[in-house]
Amino acid sequence: MLPSRPRLEVEDLSLRLTIPQWRRIHKALERSNVLQESLIKLVEACNDQSHSMDRWLSKLEASNWQTHVKEILTTACLAAQCIDREGASVLVHGTEGTDSTLQVTSLAQIILDPACRTIRGFQGLVEREWLQAGHPFQQRCAQSAYSNSKPRQEAPVFLLFLDCVWQILRQFPCSFEFSESFLVLLFEHAYASQFGTFLGNSTAERAKLSLPEKTVSLWSWVNRPQELERLTNPLYEANSLVIWPSVAPQSLLLWEGVFLRWNRSSKCLDEAYEEMVHIIEYNKELQNKVNTLRRQLAQLETEDPLLQTP
Template sequence: KGWILDTRHPNVVKLAQSKGGGCEPEQHYALWKRLHRHLDKHTVLQESFMKFIDACIDQSEKDRWLSKLENSNWLLHVKEALTVACIVAQTIDREETSVLVHGSDGWDTTLLVTSLAQVLLHPDCRTITGFEALIEREWIQAGHQFRSRCARSAFGKSSRGQESPLFTLFLDCTWQLLQQFACSFEFNDTLLIQLFEHTYSSKFGTFIFNNEKEKTKYNAVKKTVSLWSYFNRPEILRTFLNPFYEPNLNVLWPSVAAQSIILWRSLYLRFYENQIPQQEAWDEYLIIKEKELQLRSYVNKLRQELLELERKCTEKNSNMIKMEKDSITTA
């Protein structure tokens, strides 16, 4: 018993059924309910992202810029992806039933929905190591074709081939959650921006293969360096930490209203807007937070010393009382 959530367009499903496939056999899923929530395929996303980047670059006229942003439909894709992920999370959490997510090939929108649903449901996926493990498990090992999907720069204008910003869409959706639940994530958006950059940089071996078979064929373990080994170096890891973080064991229920989905300016406009004031304010806050931690540590140390003094005083008083009793008894 459960739900089958299909991210394909109904016409695609009918076409696949006409060829003898396309859906799970009814006899095997007799008690399962079916729900279609269409998410656009990779070619549509690539076209949308190209228009979106063009809009971000062209800021000559504000009205025109806003119109181009809206017409790109990129933020609409973000909204739809989060909406479908919320449906999955709600079904699992509230109805306590299983969900089977069905996409065209199983390595694009399927992974997008399942990974976002886990971020909503599991607090561990909102930690740095948990988020890294999620990407490794749900995207890399599950076979998202990073080599094909991220063949050129994300800001390139190629609409040919297999390129598509599916993983960028996942990062954008995660950033939206980070904005709405700023204290529920151990990491800040620096981690997300670094992931975006290294998805295309080919500096590490983590995102340059389509699947595990290719990694084995080219001996990736020995010939390339893992991005996670770089991220988890103490001096790098420190830059990813969110000082507002407080572990939240609850499921996240974000707003997916149009006004709640905002532009990720620190990524898409970082070359066109001055980021220094925000960075300076952030650095100042980190300094204050570090001083606060030092003061808290010092206060805890003083408390321990006070408790030790109280213990010694109590022990000394007990010994004095005992000595007085012994002297009275002797007399």
């Protein structure tokens, strides 16, 4: 739910505007089994290094993964636009309310609410919109896309959501407190984790298994100072504005940090990141020196009227 904003209720993919007038919008989003097949094709393409460029691009397009990213983002933007620009209440109604519904409502809140773009705000978003809303993590993330056997209820719904968040983060790199590493960490722990946060299929099931007493929360690990430092985006500057991501084909890229993570060396990226952090820290030092000199100049002007600028 969006606090201090017109209400955004959960349930798939018709959108109903109730204020100031009623209208119904249908958005056809693929079901979980289609997403799973799409992920399998994408992973196969990313891990086959024998392809020519044309063949690689053809297989990437045939997976339809980027199409799913575009459709989810487009629908989330539509819901956010109805709230922000028309002042309407929006009911997002899905078949079960546990998959594409959560993708749309979560992304709409990220677009509208700057608090959801902070580390703890995003934790709260995942907690209420995914864990408490009943997304069946145990079923959807039973095995990875590398597995030969595919349970019927498995689907990369949460991964697709994280991919969409990464697309927005890439387009607005200064508006998110967390970095790509935070999203990759959530992806990893959704599928395999020593923590209890993503175990089970519902809050009731986690309570029945006494997971809060038997396991440690992932958030308690993430919120340690050393982890927060590692996961924080050094470019972050608090932005109170609504952000509108582009869904044009040229604006949506393959999430290399997940899908090509085993096929590329991270050395250059790590070195570039370290250099960027160094430049940012050096810039802060210079800014502090400038501020100090300005204060000293202001004090001198106060003490000696002859130094005052006309």
